[in-house]
Amino acid sequence: MRLRDYLGLIFLAPGTRPVQPPAFDVMSPITLLGIESSCDDTSAAVVRRHADGxxxxxxxxxxxxxxxHAAFGGVVPEIAARAHAEKLDLVVAAALIKAGVELDGLDGIAVTAGPGLIGGVLSGVMCAKGLSLGTGLPLIGVNHLAGHALTPRLTDALPFPYLVLLVSGGHCQFLLVEAADRFHRLGGTIDDAPGEAFDKTAKLLALPQPGGPQVERLAEEGNPSRFAFPRPLLDRPGCDMSFSGLKTALLRARDACIAETGGTGLRAADRLDLCAGFQAAVADVLEEKSRRAIDTYLAATPAHPAFAVAGGVAANSKIRGRLQSLCDARGLHFVAPPLNLCTDNAAMIAWAGIEKALLGQVDDLTLSARPRWPLDSARAGMLGSGKKGAKA
Known part of the structure; x- marks a missing residue:
């Protein structure tokens, strides 16, 4: 099937081309199209697993x-969903063209089926279903968090089991990755994720979004010791974290700085020091909690101990550096994906789909979009539960 036929595929009537039973062989190359639309990045990728793994x-x-979303200080779900619907066919076509692969050169289609903003997730799932229906290619629904957690296997062929800190805009948790479909959570945030806290900090300081890179840039020139920001939950055992109180402390420090100027606004030096102090506090918490998670992980005496970091906040150079030093001191192999694979992308979804396919975990056209989808379903949700299930 030629690429020029792609647009017609997603509008075919039900039953036009039945999905064929999947057949994946670990000894043969596997090429998958991945689709990601869980938040505000519309992405498509083509990833191949060679016979040697x-x-x-x-x-x-x-x-x-x-x-x-710039004018709103954050992602507006309705705007994001509409943009996904407008761009999905374009990014899929671009991904196939760049890869030099036609639709009939694929072995399957992987798509983020959750968790995420439901409108965006639904857009991606429906696009993937249309392609699967039109081509007969197997459909594989992927947990977005699993995509992040399995990225070290794509980039570094990391063997199981390994420890990963998944730290992003909506999630923060330590996961023992025992297999492509088996994750054990050692701890996580009980409120805001670090990426969310970075974005809210940027908004409080009138910085443009996305906030993380802006805060990191200004922090390089600031004094991290000027403000006595808290390091939440360091006085308690375990690997759980909290960042909501840190954000509140920054708000109060900002207001105090503005009061010193008679209400005229923040001075440039104040903004730099607030960014530096906030980033230092987050780095301290992540480093100490990582140390505790590593202790738990090493107690299981893995044959090839490794610690990986994944997710958008993993792109922060200060945090990466602290975790690298920690692993060097403990004798662990440290893995941090390239910056373009830290943020949301479809390459990680395609790879996670390959891992699932090799386990025989393939979906059909009843695949549903899920706003919530915890990786470790055996443990209670860190952020509570509702009618739609545990959040994380």
Missing amino acids: RGEILSNIVAGQTEL
Whole structure:
């Protein structure tokens, strides 16, 4: 099937081309199309697993939405969903063209089925269903968090079991990755995720979104010791974290700085020091909690001990550096994905789909979009539960 036929596929009537039973062989190359639309990045990628187990990214196209949400200080779900619907066919076509692969050269289609903003997730799932229906290719629903957690296997062929700190805009948890479908949570945030706290900090300081890179940039020039920001939950055992109180402490410090100027606003030095102090507090918490998670992990005496970091906040150079030093001191192999694979992308979804396919975990057209989908379903949700289930 030629690429020029792609647009027609997603509008075919039900039953036009039945999905064929999947057949995946660990000794044969596998090429998957991945689709990601869980938040504000519309992405499509083509990833190949070679017969020797090596992963290769043939293409990874990401269309961001920063300009669409800039005026609102954060992602607006309705705007994001509409943008996904408008761009999905374009990024899929671009990914196939860049990879030099036609639709009939694929072995399957992987798509983020949750967790995330439901409108965006639904857009991606429906696009993937249309392609699966039209081509007969197997459909594989992927947990977005599993995509992040399995990225070290794509980039570094990391063997199981390994420890990963998944730290992003909506999630923060330590996971013992025992297999592609088996994750054991050692701890996580009980409120805000670090990425969310970075974005809220940027908003409080009148910095543009996305906030994380802006706070990191200003923190390089600030004094991290000027403000006595708290390090939440360091006085309690375990690996759980909290960042909501840190954000509140920054708000109060900001207001005190503005009061010193008679209400005229923040001075440039104040903004730099607030960013530096906030980032230092987050780094301290993540480093200490990582040390505790590593102790638990090493107690199981893994044959090839390794610690990985994944997710958008993993792109922060200060945090990466602290975790690298910690692993060096403990004798662990440290893995941090390239910056373009830290943020949301479809390459990680395609790879996670390959891992699932090799386990025989393939979906059909009844695949549903899920706003919540914890990786470790055996443990109670860190952020509470509702009618839609545990959040994380």
